[in-house]
Amino acid sequence: MQGEFFDPMNEVEEARKADTLIAGSSEMAARIREHDWRGTALGPLDHWSETLLATVNLMLNSPFPTMLMWGAELALLYNDAAIATLSDKHPEALGRGYREVFAEAWELVGEDMEACLYKGKTAVRDNMLIPILRDGVMEDHFWSYSLSPVYENGQVCGVFDAFRNMTESVIATRKLRESEARLKIATEAAQLGVFVWDPGVDHPVWENDRLYEIFGRDPEQGAVTGEEFLERYLHPDFHEDFQKAVARTVIEGTPLHFEGLMTRADGAVRRIEVRGNSHSDPTGSQAKVLGTVRDITELREAEQVVRDRVKHQDELAAIVSSSDDVILSKDLNGIIVTWNEAATRVFGYTAEEMIGTSILRLIPEDLHHDEEMILSNIRAGKRMKHFETVRKTRDGRLIDVSISISPLRDASGRVIGASKILRDISDRRRMEQSLLQAEKIAATGRMAATIAHEINNPLEAVMNLLYLLRPKVTDAEGRAYLANAESELNRVSHIAKQTLGYYREVASAVPVCLTAIAEQAVAIYEPRCMAAGIRVERRFASERKVVLRRGEMMQVISNLITNAIYAMSDGGQLSVSVRDTAEGVELVVGDTGIGIAPEVLPKVFEAFFTMRPSVGTGIGLFVAKQFVEGHGGRIEIMSRREGEGRGTEVRVFLPEHTPYEEAGADSLKG
Numbered sequence: 245m246q247g248e249f250f251d252p253m254n255e256v257e258e259a260r261k262a263d264t265l266i267a268g269s270s271e272m273a274a275r276i277r278e279h280d281w282r283g284t285a286l287g288p289l290d291h292w293s294e295t296l297l298a299t300v301n302l303m304l305n306s307p308f309p310t311m312l313m314w315g316a317e318l319a320l321l322y323n324d325a326a327i328a329t330l331s332d333k334h335p336e337a338l339g340r341g342y343r344e345v346f347a348e349a350w351e352l353v354g355e356d357m358e359a360c361l362y363k364g365k366t367a368v369r370d371n372m373l374i375p376i377l378r379d380g381v382m383e384d385h386f387w388s389y390s391l392s393p394v395y396e397n398g399q400v401c402g403v404f405d406a407f408r409n410m411t412e413s414v415i416a417t418r419k420l421r422e423s424e425a426r427l428k429i430a431t432e433a434a435q436l437g438v439f440v441w442d443p444g445v446d447h448p449v450w451e452n453d454r455l456y457e458i459f460g461r462d463p464e465q466g467a468v469t470g471e472e473f474l475e476r477y478l479h480p481d482f483h484e485d486f487q488k489a490v491a492r493t494v495i496e497g498t499p500l501h502f503e504g505l506m507t508r509a510d511g512a513v514r515r516i517e518v519r520g521n522s523h524s525d526p527t528g529s530q531a532k533v534l535g536t537v538r539d540i541t542e543l544r545e546a547e548q549v550v551r552d553r554v555k556h557q558d559e560l561a562a563i564v565s566s567s568d569d570v571i572l573s574k575d576l577n578g579i580i581v582t583w584n585e586a587a588t589r590v591f592g593y594t595a596e597e598m599i600g601t602s603i604l605r606l607i608p609e610d611l612h613h614d615e616e617m618i619l620s621n622i623r624a625g626k627r628m629k630h631f632e633t634v635r636k637t638r639d640g641r642l643i644d645v646s647i648s649i650s651p652l653r654d655a656s657g658r659v660i661g662a663s664k665i666l667r668d669i670s671d672r673r674r675m676e677q678s679l680l681q682a683e684k685i686a687a688t689g690r691m692a693a694t695i696a697h698e699i700n701n702p703l704e705a706v707m708n709l710l711y712l713l714r715p716k717v718t719d720a721e722g723r724a725y726l727a728n729a730e731s732e733l734n735r736v737s738h739i740a741k742q743t744l745g746y747y748r749e750v751a752s753a754v755p756v757c758l759t760a761i762a763e764q765a766v767a768i769y770e771p772r773c774m775a776a777g778i779r780v781e782r783r784f785a786s787e788r789k790v791v792l793r794r795g796e797m798m799q800v801i802s803n804l805i806t807n808a809i810y811a812m813s814d815g816g817q818l819s820v821s822v823r824d825t826a827e828g829v830e831l832v833v834g835d836t837g838i839g840i841a842p843e844v845l846p847k848v849f850e851a852f853f854t855m856r857p858s859v860g861t862g863i864g865l866f867v868a869k870q871f872v873e874g875h876g877g878r879i880e881i882m883s884r885r886e887g888e889g890r891g892t893e894v895r896v897f898l899p900e901h902t903p904y905e906e907a908g909a910d911s912l913k914g
Contacts, residue, residue: 262289265297266304270324273304275335284339285317295396299404306406311342312394314402318342318357329409331378348382349374353389360391360403367391371410386414437537439467439520443494446470458516458539460508479505479513486518493522494531503540515541570666573652576623578603578615581661590668592638606635608642622651622662632669644673707733732768735798753904755789758797758829759822765801766820769809777815786822788829790898791905796871803864804833804894810856811837811892828877828900834893839885848881875902 262277266289282288286296296314300321303310309326313319320342327334330345337345342357352374356367368390375384389407393400437455441448448467450456456463459477468476470490474483482504493500500520507513520535570587574580580603583595591598591606598605604612614633621628628649635645646669652661710730717723766782773780801820808818816836823830840848840855847853851866872879876899883892 265289265292267301268304270304271327272322272324272338275338276300276304276321279338281339285315285319286339293396293401295394295401299394299402303404309407309409311405311407312402313342313357313361313405314394316361318361318403320345326407329376329407332380333377346376348377356391357403360393361400364393364395364400366393371414384411386410435538439533439535439537441470441533441535443470443490443531443533455537458508458514458537459506460510460512477506477508479507481505489518490533493520493533497522497531500533500535514539515544570668571663572598572666573661573663574603575661576619576659578619587666590637590643590666591635608634608636618649618662622649623659625651625659627651635666643668643670645669703733703736728768735795735802753791753793753902755791756794756797757787757789758792758831758898759784759786761794761797762801762820762822762831765798765805769802769805773809773818776809776812778809778812779817781817781819783819783821783823786824786829788824788900790829790875790900791902792875792898793871793904796874800868800871800896801831801833803868804896807864808833808835808837808892811835811839813837816891825897827897829898831896831898832893833896834891836891839890839892840881840883841885845881845883849879872896872898875899875904877902 266273266277277289279289281292286292292300299312303312303321304323306323307325309323309329311320311322311326314321318341319339320337322330322338330337333345343350343354346353352372356369359365360367370388371386372388373384374387375382377383386409387407388410389405392404392406394402394404435454437458438451439448439455440451446469448469450467453463455461455467459468461468474486478486482502485504486502489500489502492498500518500522502518504516505513506516517538517540518535519538520533522531523534567584567586570590571582571584572580572587573582580598580601583593583598587598588594593605604615607615611633618628618631628647631647631649633645633647634642636642646667648665650663651659652663654660707730710726710733714723714726717726763782763784766780770780805818805820812818812835819832819834821832823832844855849865849869851863853866869879877897879897880895881892882895884890
């Protein structure tokens with residue numbers, strides 16, 4: 245086995261020789277001594293030239309980051325101060341070529357490096373941006389360096405590189421410049437005059453021209469001293485305040501803040517604001533004041549305008565809030581922007597629930613097209629006054645409203661929305677309807693005299709003929725029919741007069757059993773029911789007598805039975821019942837007819853409302869309600885149009901003690 249002979253004595257000798265060639269106890273001195281240079285372009289350490297050794301020792305003892313690139317390969321050597329620059333490239337970079345170690349920077353520094361190595365040119369660069377790879381990340385750094393050629397026997401053998409990382413300094417300088425630029429922009433934008441003033445010697449320095457503009461002074465006249473400021477420019481009412489503010493700043497070090505009136509050189513009175521801080525130099529001399537002056541005349545005037553507007557808006561807001569009318573605003577998309585308390589009272593929605601939602605929430609679906617028309621007019625800048633329509637409340641009620649709408653404009657006059665004043669006119673509409681009904685009833689009353697005059701005489705003639713016919717009818721059944729005919733004719737005459745308001749029943753109220761009246765009414769209409777295929781069911785479970793007007797209650801029951809018959813054109817069942825209750829007597833008339841639509845049901849007791857326009861007058865249930873309520877009772881109606889239980893049921897309740905009974909008792913006492 246052949247191999248190189250290891251001589252321990254030779255190794256010790258080489259180490260001793262390396263200590264004499266490379267001096268110092270630094271990390272890089274030790275690494276250079278210990279490095280195996282035999283496989284590098286530099287060769288064994290003891291073969292290095294005196295020039296190379298001298299330059300390496302010079303580099304190792306430099307306090308600044310320094311590198312030495314030797315030979316055409318630019319073999320890299322560096323000192324301890326340069327380790328931070330190499331970062332994770334250390335210590336493997338030692339002895340390797342510079343081009344390889346700093347491949348990422350070669351395009352930027354290679355030209356200087358080669359010019360120094362091959363042409364002996366010195367290169368000096370300040371704050372040059374050279375990105376380097378550190379810990380696997382490319383970082384931007386700014387460097388200042390000088391490249392010096394190292395000569396040996398008249399030839400350039402290496403490059404000596406002394407450098408510094410200037411990144412922090414460059415960034416700090418840039419930030420300072422940016423800060424100064426921003427300060428300049430800010431002072432110009434804020435129109436600030438900048439000054440430095442030494443109160444001890446009353447020496448001012450004005451740093452920009454804005455102060456001359458504020459004082460209305462020519463720059464050739466120079467800055468204004470503190471004494472001149474008091475005597476010539478500052479309003480006398482503010483002298484004491486200014487002097488106290490300056491004293492606090494100079495003596496106590498508190499920030500200077502003063503506001504007051506001054507008279508410019510041209511005689512114009514302006515309001516100024518002075519701000520600043522005291523500053524003492526290192527020599528401990530009298531503190532100086534560094535500050536700014538700003539003309540705030542227009543600012544304070546604008547603030548006053550804003551305060552006046554806010555006050556005016558507050559007053560308007562109070563008016564809107566306390567208004568009994570609904571006042572709201574919306575944008576051009578119909579989205580609600582404001583909502584007053586009256587709106588909450590009328591519609592039931594709070595402001596939180598409505599602001600930001602569509603106005604369509606308040607409009608019935610069949611009237612949504614109205615909103616398009618309204619918005620179209622608003623976009624065109626048109627106003628709408630007293631537009632009457634219908635709106636929907638939170639609980640689903642429809643209310644009649646009158647609306648006035650005006651366009652809202654911005655400062656440039658552009659239409660941006662609409663304000664709306666809405667008034668609930670439901671009560672007015674109800675009054676109008678009541679008046680209309682009253683007029684109809686009055687007209688009916690005017691017709692009553694004519695009708696009574698026209699039919700009263702024929703009725704009396706028929707009654708007389710029946711009276712004459714009575715002796716000629718001998719059988720019992722005939723006499724019964726004749727009696728019923730006389731009774732019905734009497735009722736016809738009575739109904740004609742009472743229903744049309746021409747005649748009020750004068751017969752006294754007497755105790756009557758409601759069952760007896762109902763029985764008589766059913767007996768009259770039963771033949772008609774049989775002919776129409778209607779079954780009649782009686783349920784009479786009361787014998788109680790109630791003080792009432794018989795004719796009026798007969799008319800009520802007859803009207804209910806007649807309505808039931810009309811509702812069962814295809815046959816059905818009519819039920820009539822009377823029963824006692826804890827407080828009186830209850831009559832129920834029911835049918836299995838077509839029923840009444842839910843939307844119509846609330847109107848059936850209104851005068852002149854009918855579902856049979858060809859045969860009905862619309863006053864039957866209206867009169868029935870008047871008669872029942874006149875007896876102190878109440879009448880209720882329930883109806884279904886589909887399914888099990890279809891039909892209509894009317895309940896009439898009469899109290900045991902009616903107003904007629906009380907009136908009779910009072911008359912007896914009298």
